[in-house]
Amino acid sequence: MKISCFVFTLLATLQTVAQSISGQVVDAQTKQVLPYVNVYLSNTTKGIQTDEKGNFRLTGLLSGYVKVVASMLGYESFVKEILLQPDKTQIINIVLKPDNRLLNEVKVVGKKDKQWQTNYKKFQRVFLGYTLNAKKTKVLNPYDIDIQIDKQQIAAQAIKNIEIENLALGYTLSYQLTAFLANSSAYSFLGNLRFMPLAATDINEANGWAINRQRSYAGSLRHFLTSVVERRSQQEGFKVYVENIPQKNINRQRFFDDNALTEINPDTLARFNPALQEATLPVQRYEVHYLKHTDKEHWYFDLKNDVSWLEFSGERFAFSYNGIMADSRQIQLTGSMSKHRIADALPDDYQPTSISDDVPSQETSLARETYDKAYLSLNDVFFLRRDTLTY
Numbered sequence: 001m002k003i004s005c006f007v008f009t010l011l012a013t014l015q016t017v018a019q020s021i022s023g024q025v026v027d028a029q030t031k032q033v034l035p036y037v038n039v040y041l042s043n044t045t046k047g048i049q050t051d052e053k054g055n056f057r058l059t060g061l062l063s064g065y066v067k068v069v070a071s072m073l074g075y076e077s078f079v080k081e082i083l084l085q086p087d088k089t090q091i092i093n094i095v096l097k098p099d100n101r102l103l104n105e106v107k108v109v110g111k112k113d114k115q116w117q118t119n120y121k122k123f124q125r126v127f128l129g130y131t132l133n134a135k136k137t138k139v140l141n142p143y144d145i146d147i148q149i150d151k152q153q154i155a156a157q158a159i160k161n162i163e164i165e166n167l168a169l170g171y172t173l174s175y176q177l178t179a180f181l182a183n184s185s186a187y188s189f190l191g192n193l194r195f196m197p198l199a200a201t202d203i204n205e206a207n208g209w210a211i212n213r214q215r216s217y218a219g220s221l222r223h224f225l226t227s228v229v230e231r232r233s234q235q236e237g238f239k240v241y242v243e244n245i246p247q248k249n250i251n252r253q254r255f256f257d258d259n260a261l262t263e264i265n266p267d268t269l270a271r272f273n274p275a276l277q278e279a280t281l282p283v284q285r286y287e288v289h290y291l292k293h294t295d296k297e298h299w300y301f302d303l304k305n306d307v308s309w310l311e312f313s314g315e316r317f318a319f320s321y322n323g324i325m326a327d328s329r330q331i332q333l334t335g336s337m338s339k340h341r342i343a344d345a346l347p348d349d350y351q352p353t354s355i356s357d358d359v360p361s362q363e364t365s366l367a368r369e370t371y372d373k374a375y376l377s378l379n380d381v382f383f384l385r386r387d388t389l390t391y
Contacts, residue, residue, distance in 0.1 A: 019084040022057040023092040025050050025070055034072065034096060042067035042079075042192040043324075044349045062349070063277045064320035069176070069192045070094045071161075077176060079192060083276060119147040123156050126182045127189065129341030133168035133216065137343040140165055145177075156180040156189075166343060169216065170198045170209035175342070186332070195347040216344040217352045219290035219306050221337050226323035229279050231267040237292040240266045242284060250285075250309055250334065256300040261287060277321045285311040288337075295336045306336035324348050 021041075025034045033054030040047030041058065044066075050056045063084045070078040075096040082090055120142055128134040139145070140163040148155045157177065164173040173195055180189040200206035217223050219237070227236040241261040253259050271280045290306040299307035311332045318326040325331065 019061045019063060019086070019088065019090070020057060020059045021061065021066075021068060021082075021084075021090045021092060022055070023094060025054045025056070025078075025094040025096060027075075028095045028097040034075075037070055037072045037094075037096070038194075039068070039070045039094070040194045041348075042069050042194070043345075044347045045195045045197060046349060047194055047196075062322065064322055064348075065324050065326050066348075067192065068092060069194075070096060071176065071192075072096060075099050077192070083278075085276070116147065119149045119154070120145070122149065123147050123154055123180075126154060126187050127156075127180070127341065128343040130339045131216075131344055133166065133212065134341075134343035136168035137164065137166040139163070153181055153183040164342065167198075168209075168212050168343065169346070170200065170205075170213075171347075172196045172198060173342070173345070186334075187338075190329070193345065195345075213346060213350065214352060216340065216346055217350070219293045219336070220340060220344075220346075221308075221310070221325075221331075221333065222323040222346075223352070224288060224290075224323075225279075225319050225325075226321075228266050228270050228281070229272075229319075229321050229323065231270075233267050234265065237290055238266075239289040239291065240264055241287040241289070243287075246285070252300075254300060255302050257302065278318050278326070279321065280316045280318045281312070283312045283314060283317055285309060290336070293336070297336070299335060308333065308335035308337040310337075322348070 025037045025039070026032060027034055033050075035050055035052045035054055037050045037054070037056075038047060039050060039056045039058070041061070046058055046061060048056050048058060061084055063086050065081065065083055068078075068080045068082060076099045078094045078096055080092060080094075082092075084090065123145065124139065124142075125134075127139075128137050141160065144160045145156055145158045145162060157180065162175040162177055164175060166173060173193055175194075176192040177189065178191045181187070182189075198209075200209065223236065224233065224238055227233040227238060233240065241263050244260040244262055266281065266286070269282055272278070273280075286309070288308045288310055289303070290308075293306040294304045295306045298304065311334075312330055313332075314327075314330050317330055320326070
């Protein structure tokens with residue numbers, strides 16, 4: 001116990017040490033410096049433009065995993081993943097290559113056709129999510145998104161950044177989409193995301209944003225991983241289970257007590273590397289319950305709380321001490337956590353306050369007393385939430 005206390009005392013000290021990144025941006029062909037290039041840390045509010053000599057410096061950064069992005073119209077974006085360590089200043093010299101895609105881009109005047117409008121509605125629901133925050137979040141340049149749908153999946157791409165306004169959390173976002181695929185059972189989209197805080201019009205709006213941000217954080221994947229690092233997952237409201245006999249697919253009885261699951265304490269499974277400020281968990285599938293939220297989906301008939309399934313791939317699942325994953329492609333989310341998407345996204349440098357029982361859930365529901373069955377023959381094989389269907 002004495003060793004553990006020492007490690008986490010050291011952790012608290014290291015996280016307060018601010019790091020910095022500096023460097024210069026030049027053109028790959030002319031070797032000339034590039035002024036006014038946007039340089040930022042993906043998924044954070046930390047960003048700056050290069051000066052007239054192409055120099056930049058990002059300061060006030062905490063240790064952990066970061067993705068440095070440099071972007072400018074007419075150039076391919078530069079992306080580099082690094083690990084910021086205590087008392088070390090990173091120097092990165094960036095070379096940008098001209099982007100020929102923009103030269104070949106076909107300009108379309110006017111609105112998209114009706115088929116695009118239909119496809120966009122489906123894309124929007126997958127991209128923004130299904131929570132209350134999605135109703136106050138909109139894409140400002142939807143016509144820059146190219147969407148293709150067949151009966152099995154949705155694919156999307158965008159040469160320009162997708163600009164998003166989130167009036168629920170108080171951010172504008174610029175999303176450089178690199179990949180987007182979704183079908184009736186899973187979704188995946190990757191890219192670089194920059195957050196820019198909005199200016200509140202009054203104290204009431206500022207307080208509302210603070211409350212909504214706290215709601216979005218509570219019960220999220222980052223909240224769970226951070227609570228594991230702090231060895232407080234159970235106190236924070238999480239219960240975690242594993243299958244007694246691992247199954248290839250998630251196949252659960254609809255009443256929770258009918259399943260062969262064993263409760264575990266993930267805090268005892270985590271391994272820590274204070275030098276890298278990194279934690280790891282064994283690679284397996286976890287069923288995570290968050291007891292301070294209710295979910296109207298009712299994943300189990302006899303439970304009302306959030307239920308999520310976390311399935312990791314690879315040899316080890318690593319994340320920084322503030323709950324940021326080293327590689328988001330390693331994890332497949334199902335259940336309550338998977339409904340929280342761009343409309344609920346928070347920057348990695350968001351600092352939550354203490355999670356308490358008085359943080360209200362965005363979704364409330366009542367337990368159903370009876371269960372009816374209906375058998376439907378549908379008019380298509382692929383639907384998304386809130387689609388209109390006939391039967």
